Amino acid sequence: MHRLTKRFGQVTAVSGLTFESAPGVVTGFLGPNGAGKTTTMRVILGLIAPSSGSARIGGRRYAELPHPAGTVGAVLDHAGFHPARTGRDHLRVYARMGGYPDSRVTEVLDLAGATAYADRRARGLSTGMRQRLKLATALLGDPAVLLLDEPANGLDPAGIAWLRGLLRELAGQAGLERLFLSLTATGGDPR
Ligand SMILES: Nc1ncnc2c1ncn2[C@@H]1O[C@H](COP(=O)(O)OP(=O)(O)OP(=O)(O)O)[C@@H](O)[C@H]1O
Ligand SMILES: [Mg+2]
Secondary structure (H helix, E strand, O other): OEEEEEEEOOEEEEEEEOOOOOOOEEEEEEEOOOOOHHHHHHHHOOOOOOOEEEOOEOOEOHHHOOOHHHHEEEEOOOOOOOOOOEHHHHHHHHHHHHOOOHHHHHHHHHHOOOHHHOOOEHHHOOHHHHHHHHHHHHHOOOOOEEEEEOOOOOOOHHHHHHHHHHHHHHHHOOOOOEEEEEEEOOOOOOO
């Protein structure tokens, strides 16, 4: 991230942000509501263009990555599910797009602790259940970089403890180079 600025009309969402996320560690990105965390992630993923400055992943812009889907896994807070589709169907669609076998769907459902309700329609799932399915989606391509926007949202205390362990484990794996997550500052220990 180099001197990244993003303006939406009169609103400056991100102002001159420079930082680097080191390989092999979990980088927490803290700030109160409206601080610009989600905006920064959307710029990193090339979903919106910066007003000035740049965001690079391993030295390249997202659009310049040779295999973006296999390099970066992301969970953004507004990513949705088709209400009539099951979590497993949702994952199968993404698996097909990324060229991953159905067996990988089973694996990531398991990794995310979502197997028990993978065959229920999304409309009936709780916030925490959806959160786990989104995490499973981000893990599909076994990406080197994982970007998670408020990954603990909706998780119960046991779920938060579980997520902490999983993220630490993923960051420790040789395969995952960078893990970047956004957390809303709450005054307490967000992690
Ligand atoms: N598409 C948009 N159009 C106009 N303003 C926007 C847009 N997206 C974000 N903003 C504004 O940019 C600022 C930063 O928003 P952002 O969503 O990045 O904050 P955040 O740190 O993710 O907050 P939260 O903790 O609530 O998720 C806010 O003032 C927001 O209203
Ligand atoms: Mg946000």
